[in-house]
Amino acid sequence: MLENDATLDTNLGELQQSSLSSIAVFLGLLGYLWLMWSIWPITGGRAPLASLVGSAILIAGALLGLQRGRKHSRGARLAVVLASAVAVGLALIEYRITLIACLFILPITFASILIDHSASFVVFVVVSITTWLLGQTSAEARTPVELLLPLLVLWITTMASWLSGRNLHTALAWVWTGYDRAHRNEVIAREGQAELRRALKALDEATHRLERANHMLSIARDQAEEARRLKQQFAQTISHELRTPLNLIVGFTDLMVQSPEYYGGRLLPSYARDLGIIHRNARHLQSLVNDVLDLARIEAAQMGIRPEKTEPHRLVEDAVEATRSLVEVRGVALRTEIEPDLPSLWVDEGRIRQVLLNLLSNAARFTDQGSITVKVRRHQDEVLFEVADTGVGIAEEDIHGLFEEFRQVSGGLRRARGGAGLGLAISKRFVELHGGTIAVESQVGAGSIFWFTLPCLHQAHIEAGAESLALTKSSSQISTRRLGAVREPPLLLAVTHSPAAASLLLRYVHGCRTVAVRDLDHARQIAHQLLPQGIVIDSNCHPIDDQELQRMSQEWGIASTMFMACPLPGEEPLRLQVSADGYLIKPISRDSLWDVLRPYGDRVDTVLVVDDDRDFVRLMSRLLDSPVRRYRVLNAYSGEEALELCRHHQPDLLFLDMVLPDIGGNQVIQKLRSDPSTKELPIVVVSAQEEIETSPLLPGTMIATQPSGLAVGEIVRWLQQMLELRR
Numbered sequence: 001m002l003e004n005d006a007t008l009d010t011n012l013g014e015l016q017q018s019s020l021s022s023i024a025v026f027l028g029l030l031g032y033l034w035l036m037w038s039i040w041p042i043t044g045g046r047a048p049l050a051s052l053v054g055s056a057i058l059i060a061g062a063l064l065g066l067q068r069g070r071k072h073s074r075g076a077r078l079a080v081v082l083a084s085a086v087a088v089g090l091a092l093i094e095y096r097i098t099l100i101a102c103l104f105i106l107p108i109t110f111a112s113i114l115i116d117h118s119a120s121f122v123v124f125v126v127v128s129i130t131t132w133l134l135g136q137t138s139a140e141a142r143t144p145v146e147l148l149l150p151l152l153v154l155w156i157t158t159m160a161s162w163l164s165g166r167n168l169h170t171a172l173a174w175v176w177t178g179y180d181r182a183h184r185n186e187v188i189a190r191e192g193q194a195e196l197r198r199a200l201k202a203l204d205e206a207t208h209r210l211e212r213a214n215h216m217l218s219i220a221r222d223q224a225e226e227a228r229r230l231k232q233q234f235a236q237t238i239s240h241e242l243r244t245p246l247n248l249i250v251g252f253t254d255l256m257v258q259s260p261e262y263y264g265g266r267l268l269p270s271y272a273r274d275l276g277i278i279h280r281n282a283r284h285l286q287s288l289v290n291d292v293l294d295l296a297r298i299e300a301a302q303m304g305i306r307p308e309k310t311e312p313h314r315l316v317e318d319a320v321e322a323t324r325s326l327v328e329v330r331g332v333a334l335r336t337e338i339e340p341d342l343p344s345l346w347v348d349e350g351r352i353r354q355v356l357l358n359l360l361s362n363a364a365r366f367t368d369q370g371s372i373t374v375k376v377r378r379h380q381d382e383v384l385f386e387v388a389d390t391g392v393g394i395a396e397e398d399i400h401g402l403f404e405e406f407r408q409v410s411g412g413l414r415r416a417r418g419g420a421g422l423g424l425a426i427s428k429r430f431v432e433l434h435g436g437t438i439a440v441e442s443q444v445g446a447g448s449i450f451w452f453t454l455p456c457l458h459q460a461h462i463e464a465g466a467e468s469l470a471l472t473k474s475s476s477q478i479s480t481r482r483l484g485a486v487r488e489p490p491l492l493l494a495v496t497h498s499p500a501a502a503s504l505l506l507r508y509v510h511g512c513r514t515v516a517v518r519d520l521d522h523a524r525q526i527a528h529q530l531l532p533q534g535i536v537i538d539s540n541c542h543p544i545d546d547q548e549l550q551r552m553s554q555e556w557g558i559a560s561t562m563f564m565a566c567p568l569p570g571e572e573p574l575r576l577q578v579s580a581d582g583y584l585i586k587p588i589s590r591d592s593l594w595d596v597l598r599p600y601g602d603r604v605d606t607v608l609v610v611d612d613d614r615d616f617v618r619l620m621s622r623l624l625d626s627p628v629r630r631y632r633v634l635n636a637y638s639g640e641e642a643l644e645l646c647r648h649h650q651p652d653l654l655f656l657d658m659v660l661p662d663i664g665g666n667q668v669i670q671k672l673r674s675d676p677s678t679k680e681l682p683i684v685v686v687s688a689q690e691e692i693e694t695s696p697l698l699p700g701t702m703i704a705t706q707p708s709g710l711a712v713g714e715i716v717r718w719l720q721q722m723l724e725l726r727r
Contacts, residue, residue, distance in 0.1 A: 024065030031058025050094035112161030496538035
């Protein structure tokens with residue numbers, strides 16, 4: 001029960017007053033319509049008196065309810081109820097239709113709403129008696145059924161009104177009780193808040209000291225972050241600078257070893273042997289440079305993995321076959337012990353194969369006799385890989401920093417075995433990228449056991465990147481961060497004929513598998529086989545508008561797949577940016593060179609190579625001189641010299657470096673395009689920069705569609721993510 005019934009009565013009065021205005025307007029409109037209906041068919045006679053009186057009573061009751069509702073609220077409410085009851089009675093007298101008695105529902109309902117639920121019973125009794133008497137005194141005989149049916153309807157209405165009014169009263173009682181409790185809780189909360197303020201005031205001084213300590217820590221962290229950034233920038237810059245001379249060394253020595261006929265015949269055995277040593281070490285140095293770039297990308301959170309379903313035994317067999325000759329030439333046995341029925345793994349095959357190759361290469365380098373054994377077995381929910389050797393072993397004090405960059409075990413014997421101290425560091429990063437761990441057990445003179453674990457592919461499959469690399473800003477320490485539950489990763493199908501664009505998606509789009517194809521026909525076949533969650537079309541390679549994209553998505557018949565079209569960075573936008581016909585990124589190989597030349601076929605005979613690096617020009621000349629297809633090669637070492645040769649010799653194709661000593665490559669292209677004689681000359685740009693580092697903002701639009709339609713929730717999430725990205 002309420003402690004203050006007056007408050008409840010006040011609340012009910014407010015509700016009744018609010019309802020009075022609405023009901024009065026309704027009755028007035030009903031009376032007006034009745035009046036119009038009564039006089040409408042009258043042409044010369046007079047309207048029925050009961051209809052005129054009934055409509056007038058309705059209108060009068062409505063006006064009384066609107067005008068006197070505030071001053072005489074209870075009287076106005078009673079007048080509205082009586083007006084509706086009298087009007088229904090007059091209608092029953094006038095039209096003598098028993099079913100009109102059902103309209104007594106109106107005064108019963110109004111009484112329940114405007115007065116109280118007990119009033120509805122009083123009105124019910126009055127209108128029931130009225131209905132019965134009018135039915136009995138009518139000129140026409142009424143059967144009991146005809147009279148009881150309206151009374152039954154009125155009784156049901158009365159009970160419903162009583163129940164609804166009772167529920168309203170109960171609801172108001174609950175609301176008031178809840179409000180009273182909330183008020184008391186508010187008073188208690190205010191007292192607790194005052195106590196809390198006193199405690200917070202006491203902590204202000206400690207907080208101030210902590211803020212000062214955090215500020216000093218932030219300065220130290222920023223300094224460490226800047227040092228780390230400079231280290232990464234230095235490593236990337238130096239690595240890129242090393243690539244050009246290494247490309248020359250590897251390219252020329254490769255030609256000398258594989259095609260000695262270019263140099264007038266086969267080399268003497270001593271020359272060939274020494275040249276082979278140079279070639280092998282140049283490739284090793286190139287591999288080290290790539291390792292440095294990989295480390296820099298890892299620390300910059302730019303190293304991606306391409307996970308796919310893989311069998312452990314196949315990984316081991318491939319790595320063992322690749323290193324078997326390196327091991328057996330030293331007189332060391334190479335064995336494998338693979339447990340049968342191993343579960344599948346969801347890993348990047350290339351990265352894990354590189355880990356196994358690094359461990360096997362290290363084992364071969366430090367094992368002079370005995371054997372190297374590769375073991376694979378299941379350990380709980382992981383697959384355990386072991387590479388055990390009978391080599392010189394590692395001292396306990398050297399194991400601690402073994403997996404750090406550029407860290408080598410001390411000792412003249414160890415240094416004599418070679419190595420740059422990068423293989424184990426990169427192997428550790430790759431294993432951690434897959435959510436695994438790597439470690440070593442060793443004893444001097446008894447050999448070493450390097451082992452690492454990878455998560456198994458469970459029944460729901462492991463989400464790609466379920467354990468991803470989380471880089472802290474304060475140091476270069478790497479930890480793993482779980483991104484989600486175990487489930488099969490989504491598949492992204494990319495349609496582009498740009499290798500750089502495909503590599504970009506493979507490297508930077510995390511949490512999914514990426515499959516790249518060159519054309520739309522092939523993409524349609526792959527999509528029906530793999531059922532990707534998303535398809536992205538490179539609009540630089542395959543121009544497409546929104547209507548065509550929507551039509552294509554409907555024709556492919558993959559209802560739940562999202563289709564997207566947008567420009568992707570790569571050779572194509574860079575080529576378009578400089579108005580060139582092709583784009584090559586150093587280092588240049590013979591295969592990449594022939595890929596550029598193949599579309600032109602026999603239309604190209606004379607080739608002009610423009611680069612300020614004379615050695616690179618010589619390498620390009622050698623690569624273009626093939627027994628299968630020999631080209632006439634012209635050389636230029638500056639922009640002006642290139643323009644002069646183009647005017648006088650008119651080459652069929654131009655390889656152009658963008659950085660020249662006199663004028664830039666863009667100016668050379670502009671002058672050639674403005675000259676009618678060289679306007680159609682095919683130009684292939686040669687650059688030493690990677691596309692991800694020099695790509696400008698790409699013009700164009702991003703279009704997305706889905707055959708089954710876009711849900712409202714999806715659109716909201718997309719908009720939210722775009723706003724977060726822009727922020």
